[in-house]
Amino acid sequence: MSKSEHQLAKEHARNKKIIDTAFKVFVEKKIEAVSMGEIAQAAGIGRATLFRCYAGKTELVIAVCAAKWKEYLDELDERRPISSVGDIPAIGRFIFTLDSYIDMYRNHKELLVYNDNFNYYVTHEGVSDDELKEFRASLISADTRFDMMYEKAKEDKTFRTDIPQDEFMRVTVHTMMAACTHYAGGFIWGAEWNKDYTPELLLLKEMILNYVKC
Template sequence: MPQGIRQHKKTSRYESIIYTAEHLFLESGIDAVQMQDIAKAEGIGIATLFRYFPKKEKLIVAVAIKNLERTLAQLNTIVQSPKTAYERLEDTLNYLLTNQTREKNSAKFREAFESYASIAKEPLTDIELYIDIQKEITMALLPIIEDGKSDGSLRTDIPIKETVITLINTYGTFGNNVLLKSPITYTEDDFLPEVQLRILKDIFLSYVNPRYWS
């Protein structure tokens, strides 16, 4: 078999294992799923699975990295658009809102993974790769911040870098909390999580908009 075809098949299998594992982790919980369960669902032998992922935690982290990579790809698209910095920041918050409301499984897995990793007795294998993706996401947002200084669409009388990163992190965390916990949290019908997120988004955007503070 030519080397290129062999590598393509290997990459396809790698991606498929990650997809299958993510589905099982969401369905049954990270702790409950065993490597044998993943191999069976993927339709491969356990020895083949271990050739790709020698330890379960390496697979868990790989799923988490793939999850964040999807977010990074979307943010890069937003950041590279020819809009003002303010408009791109608004698009970023809109993406987070859409991602959290329509793609709840992604947010649900991230929440489960970070809880799992935070109580692990030792740092998970390859966890530094997950942290590196988080850094890449932060770096991807920097053009918005820099462009906001030059195009005048963001305030310059506040530490804008710290402010924007804090707002985005807070918005993402709050969104995960109110959406993922909505089945066990009482809220009035006219104050649903989506409504709260839209209100919070408007508050954040008004804070960085220089027109409100001139």
């Protein structure tokens, strides 16, 4: 017997409530310091119900990461559908990518903070590749774009392709992400609290662009 629409909608709403609550609590307190009981309480559901949805904390942590990245990437996809990028020069796509991290710093600091904590958590918990499958799936649109962009650059030569793709992406895009995460974290040595670091990120963007332009 299949579930009624009403039942499915109810489950969907409950699941969204769990993910959103867990995200908020994980960001505030760090993943390591949060128990499943705490999440259940904050979401207003029973501990047993939470465990029926997610077998353990690791499953929940991965599901939250996947859902939040997907939410963000869907928003990006809407702003620039993957079907529309064909005619944009590689460097234009590259600038769009750098800008999207600066935008994340300005409007989605929590995602940067969570992502950073997530990376550390999965490293130290020894999460298997298999368990990360769902997370991988949520990032497929970003990966596809990067591949397309690098291929395009080989043709139109609007940025250098003498550094292998993976390394190139880490030196440029990862550096931008790491800097955005650094500033999203809050306390920066030697600066006033809650300063806006957009000017620094724009200079970093300029630095990266100088470096990659042919």
